[in-house]
Amino acid sequence: MTAQTNHLLTVSNLSMRYNKHVQALSGVSFQIGTGECLGVVGQSGSGKSTLARLLLRLDQPDEGEMMLLGQPLHKLKGEALRQWRRHVQIVFQDPAAALNPRLSIYQSVMEPLNNYPQVTPVFLRDIRHSPREMAERLLSMVGLPPEWLNRKPHQLSGGQKQRVAIARGISLQPDLLICDEPTASLDVSVQAQILNLLKDLQEQLGMSYLFISHDIAAVRFMSNRILVMKEGQLVEQFDADQLLAAERHPYTQQLVQAVTA
């Protein structure tokens, strides 16, 4: 990413503590360009998911700013916040937990679009009047047969559920899709399929991604830039193709060595 990139998201000096003892995030700053994938790698407890929660405004930062498309995300309230929420969507680690077991796939996929009736994603423009057609198109975009709309989550495999969760995640054409360990609970070969899908969708739709994982290989595959976190702090950030460069921080090198034979 070059200096001229217009930044979708600028995070400055973000800090957050859950209680006296747990400083979950301290002074984290970074930017995400339009259409860029920023990978976040770090061990459990390093603050990756806290970051996601703050960007979704599920939690409030103690300090710092989050500017999304020039708007102060950290200050928004009420209806203004609700309107901005649709710009940031998330795909979670556990697809089973992300889908309501009682709802059909159709209901799950359509929920966001029903919540924001005035939103019309480019890829659904021609069929915005027809919920059924929109749901079918969303399913086919994530590689699932449209006939499966009437199924319930328990009739799908883990990878298929994750595809449904991704269909939901992209349904409002968010500017930023946060993927929090999206493949951690899947088999290796299914992981590859889901990563390929996420990458294709990003290219097709021009979304930006914040791709969170402790799997450094997956982060390397997905990302343009990589941010390494440890104990709530930013260790370093660099272009993804510089992951193996000699000047990498010793901690980053440790992460690399753990997955290199």
Place this chain on the structure above:
Amino acid sequence: MGFDGMLTSGKMGMNKRKSERTSTGTKTTPAERNIPPVLQIDDLSIHTRADSSGKRLVRNLNLTIQPGEMVALIGESGSGKSVTASAVTGLLPAPLSMSGGRILFQGRDTATLTSPERRAMLGKEISVVFQDYAGSFTPFIKIGKQLIEMIRRHMGWNKTTARVLATQALEQVELAAERVMDSYLFQLSGGQQQRVAIAAALMLEPDLLIADEPTTALDTLTGETILQLIDSLRHKTKCAVLFISHDLHHVIKRADRIAVMYGGEIVESGPTDVLVREARHPYTRFLLQSRMDLADVPARLQSIPGEPGAVSACGCPFALRCPVRIARCDSEAVPEMMVSDGHTARCHLIGEAQGDLGAAEITRTS
């Protein structure tokens, strides 16, 4: 299954028994020295019903593990890895049952064991570490108390001696022993909990450790430490390890031999380096190809064609997904065939050039 049932008992002079057995100082293999394998599985089949009328989950499986050896069982979810492990412990959940073959532990057919003998074996010589480590402990009793109780029950020691052993075991897995002994499970992180589980499993020196996805719930660095630990302890105590994992990277790094399962069969097995260099089964080749290389990142990842878990009812279990399948793959069962010494595979095309599996369309970014 309770924590206690899976634990082992041993002797305080921890490494003595094991080192006597193996310190021959020569390079002969245990087999050459006529030491029986710790575990020998011959022709094992498992069905969902006792009378083999149900679904077959495991078919004609052969596997041996020597003292101090780590053998990895890999394969996708549902391929039969855990069911095989349960058969070894004799704890197949009903209604699953062994419909053929035999399992020898230290040369003894485990089917001939009475229930008390089996419990003694589990209490004494085989221990298991599960992915879900938390499930092995009682949440409301302090860890130290649980470990001490366990040692006392299996070995009849007094509290003081038992405490010494428990402390040593926790230190061996690099935990702050005093603090951990005084903690409840929920007060520890996932990595710490898994270390406690491993300390407990190894503290009484089992002959066989079954580690079923011991690192899947952990992050990379913690998982790496846990495996290092198992690895160094098995070298030290000559404990045989059955390492179940779907992480090829871990397996290649640690195991002496790898057995690859698909649809309830071991489709290929061999020494790790041989398998990595000369895999003959298309499924193994796909698995190897799917490894990610940090230095050379493709634009798209290779994935295995077809539906994960799709198993052909007759012929080769991989036939529904295999790009190089031939007519008889759909109908003729594939016998286990020897590729080279210690390397076997089940594929009709074993001796033939299989060619490219369809990876050609993969383009490289750089």
